[in-house]
Amino acid sequence: MAFQHRATFNGRLRTTGGRFLLKTENLEFNPKMFAQVDEATRVGIIRHELCHYHLYRQHKGYKHIDQDFKHLLKQVGGLRYAPRLTPTKPIRIWVYRCENCGQEGLRRRRFDTSRYVCGRCGGHFALIGQRSA
Numbered sequence: 640m641a642f643q644h645r646a647t648f649n650g651r652l653r654t655t656g657g658r659f660l661l662k663t664e665n666l667e668f669n670p671k672m673f674a675q676v677d678e679a680t681r682v683g684i685i686r687h688e689l690c691h692y693h694l695y696r697q698h699k700g701y702k703h704i705d706q707d708f709k710h711l712l713k714q715v716g717g718l719r720y721a722p723r724l725t726p727t728k729p730i731r732i733w734v735y736r737c738e739n740c741g742q743e744g745l746r747r748r749r750f751d752t753s754r755y756v757c758g759r760c761g762g763h764f765a766l767i768g769q770r771s772a
Contacts, residue, residue, distance in 0.1 A: 640693050648673075656684035656721035659691035659701075666692060675724055686717030734767040743767075 645665045652658065652669035659666055666688045673681055690711045694701035700708055712719060735744040735752070739762030752764045 640696070642689065642692065644692070654721065654724075656718070657688040659688050659695070661695070664692065664695070669721075671727070672721065672724055676722055680718065680722055683716065683718030684721065686715050687712060687719075690715065690717055730772040731769050732772050733769055735764040736767050737762045738765050739763075 644663065647665065647667055648670040649658075649667040650670055652667065652672075655669060656672050657666060657668040668684065668688070672684070676684075690708060691701050694705075694707055694711060700706060702708060730747070733746045733749050735746065735750075736742070737744075737757040737760060740757060740760040742757055742759050744764065749766075752766060756763060
């Protein structure tokens with residue numbers, strides 16, 4: 640069957656390789672993932688989304704859980720799962736220490752030290768600094 644709709648890149652996609660839009664029947668792909676993976680993986684992602692597309696158009700089971708989808712995906716050699724990406728930005732972790740007992744706490748987001756207390760002793764936290772993970 641021919642593909643009769645549009646395929647575009649969507650920079651807002653993060654963890655998925657692509658998606659099939661039911662309302663418009665268009666396909667969207669993750670440009671960050673396409674930049675980091677090899678050609679065989681790109682083809683597998685495109686085949687995965689085309690399986691959703693063609694099964695939906697034929698009024699068959701197009702969802703990941705449906706046997707029609709699993710069978711067609713295996714038949715065409717599409718990827719079942721999107722590969723994990725290496726993070727482009729380093730993960731920063733905020734380090735806090737209790738002023739009473741010295742308990743260290745690691746957080747990805749900063750918090751107001753006057754509003755929270757240590758769960759062990761009830762003392763106040765002090766911001767030590769930032770480290771990358």
